[in-house]
Amino acid sequence: MDSSRLLILFIVPVLLDLLAPAGAQVNDATCTYTADFCWRCSNIGTYEDGGSYQKNLNTLLSSFSSNNQTNSGFYNSSMGQDPDKVNAIALCRGDVSLNNCHACVNQSSPFLFTNCSNEDEAIVWAERCMVRYSSKLIFGIQEDEPIKYVPSLTDAIDPQKFDLVLNLFLDTLTEKAASGDSLKKYAAGHTIMQESTTNQTIYALVQCTPDLDKQNCSDCLKGAVSKIPDCCGGKQGGRVLKPSCNLRFEATLFYEPTADSLVTLPSVKGMVKLNKSKISKAVIIIIAIVGVVFVAMILIGILISLRVRRRWRKQKLENDNSDDSSLVESLQYDFETIKSATDDFSDANKLGQGGFGAVYKGRLPNGRNIAVKRLSKNSEQGDREFKTEVTLVAQLQHRNLVRLLGFCLKAGERILIYEYVPNTSLNHFIFDPVNRGHLNWETRYKIIGGISRGLLYLHEDSRLRIIHRDLKPSNILLDEDMNPKIADFGMARLFTMDQTQGDTKTIVGTYGYMAPEYAIHGRFSVKSDVFSFGVLVLEILSGRKITSFRSSENDEDLLTYAWRNWKEDIRCQIS
Structure with missing residues (x-):
């Protein structure tokens, strides 16, 4: 953890504790161990009752719960045209039968409609399936938020050793799941925690949405595993739920027996207590020989890797261009639409003027309010670089960031479209x-x-x-x-x-x-x-503003004013 993160994590809790009124709490939806459903509604936008978005959503989720064209338990599809286009994903647990999969999706969809009414984006995790929909593009993109934790109510018998074995076990399952194909990325099994007071059995499963590639699936699951100490450390069971992947572990079998298999791990005792003095002389000689060969081969390896890297970059660029083109297309707005939404960039709709351009309030044909930033025309950045940077920023998803909805390019015009935030600035x-x-x-x-x-x-x-x-x-x-x-x-x-x-x-x-x-x-x-x-x-x-003290007799700004008062307060306490 670098120093900036330490500073933020140290400063903010102290300030917030000072500011918080007595009894104040920050509320957040939580999931309980015995709950049938765990969900999260987003605040990216809303849709109207009876509107096109709602009709597209109902039709799309209904098709998932009755779709018999695949037995993989994974469904991803879109319906409608922007701005009423709905993208949805349903993922059933890898061991669940097709009938049980459809039943789970069929129960989860109405639950979303009830608890996330009129929201443009929502997700629900049930025990056997996950259902997710959004107005933004969600296919093939690793999403780590929102994240939910469901810890067991029971502590492990030997928490320290249990957590060590669990990490090794989940790493093994992660590698297996990430190596799956485009239909299923799932792995389950059990291992026996030996060399403890009792030979406890640990059952676990990990799963990704199959539209992720191997690297993104592995990254998503490893990130979930890293969260276990925070949510479920020392517990004999728990779940970590993300939009793109999930994991679960228990002391008892919780998935179908037909999906179970024994996973043999290296001896924990042997790894912890490895005695280097027992390494044989022959092994030392082999290590030395390998080192010499490595030094001799390193130059050849560098030349080969450079050649392979050039080929890989060229191939990756070709593949990325085809993938990015669909994402760029979904973010690009028609100039006439934006011109009409802002009443031809009228002064009456102008919200402000900054160093990079003016900002206007706009209203799309579907009634959604937007903020339109018309950039100044002195940028030296090319259209391709502009699209690339906009695509990256548009994928930033956090409730405390203003969301970039898209962009518009036409005849020298460069326009950014943001969500509209009604209460102006701080x-x-x-x-x-x-x-x-x-x-x-x-x-x-x-x-x-x-x-x-x-x-x-x-x-x-x-x-x-x-x-x-x-x-x-x-x-x-x-x-x-x-x-x-x-x-x-x-x-x-x-x-x-x-x-x-x-x-x-x-x-x-x-x-x-x-x-x-x-x-x-x-x-x-x-x-x-x-x-x-x-x-x-x-x-x-x-x-007070940072410069509000400059006209005082001490000619100081807010920082020196705060520092002087802090030192004087310390002196008073010491004296």
Whole structure:
């Protein structure tokens, strides 16, 4: 865990505990061990009763529960045309019969309609199946959120050894499931936990949606396994549920006996207590010979790998172009549609003006409100690079980020279409004498927590590490429930996950919120965003702008003011 994540995880709980009123709790839907269903409704949008979206959804899910064209237990299909197009997936447990699969899907679909009424996106996990639908593209994409945990109520007999054996066991099943074909990626079995007080049996299964490739399936399941210590550590049973994969383990058989098989693992005792002194002289000689051969062959290996990599990249580029084309097509809006939605970009619909262009409110033919950002025409980025970056940003899915719905390109016009957030930006509340009355301590608590979760997702949990570089109150939008959403990624930089910092000669952003190493030397990293986040928290707490103290006799800003008061308070406590 890098320093930025440590800073966020350390600072935010302290601030939130100070702000939270007595008895305040953050509510979230949970799943119980005995519940028949576990579900999550999304807030990406709603549909109208009796409308085209609802009709498409009903027809599509009904076809899943009666579809006899496949016996794999996996169904994925779409129905309708944008903006009423529905994408849906149903996945039954790998050992379930076709009749039981249809029965599970048939029971789960009405449950979604009841509990997630009029929501554009929802998911339900039952014991034997999962059903999911959305207005956005969901096929072949690894989704790790929402995630649900269902821990057993019973502790393992020997928790430490149980967890060690379980990890080895699930790793073995993960490799088997990820190697499955396009019809089924599923593995189940049992292993015996020996060398303990009793020979306890562990039963487990893992499964991915078959539309994932081997690497994404493996990544999804390994991510689920890594969550077990947080949710189910030391328990003799539990479930980790994701949209793209799931796993379950128990001390008793919970799947069909015909799917069971014994999985033999290496001796845990032997792995933990391996005595290096018992390695034979012959083995040492073999290791030395292998090392010499490796050194001699490494140059040849480099040449071969470079040639193979060139071929692989060329082939992958050809494959990716065909896959990305459908995703790009689903994100692209017609210019005339956007022009009509904004009343030809009229001033009456103008929400604001930024350094990268003007923002307008729009309304699509289906009644959905949108925010339209008309970018300035001085960008040197090509159309292909623009589409690639938009495609990446559009796949960012988090409740504390403003969602990018799509884009429009025509005759030099570059337009971004976002979800519409009704309560404008945070600075219209914390700095306004009238609107400030809406920000009680509980609301400020919720806003700070939401910003930190969104920032942590950009830094750690998204597919690419993203540095925002311009975190400030005007770039935090508030929805109708005063939930914060980070917006305006015009200055953001995309990193690979192993990249920690970057340098630039062009300093962009807002002074006062910039970390010193960025403002002076142009070095930016996740720490730069954490610095901006700290300034933002001080503004939310105090209701004062970063520069609001510059006219005082001490000629100080909010940071020096807070630091001076903190030191004086410490001195008072010491004295």
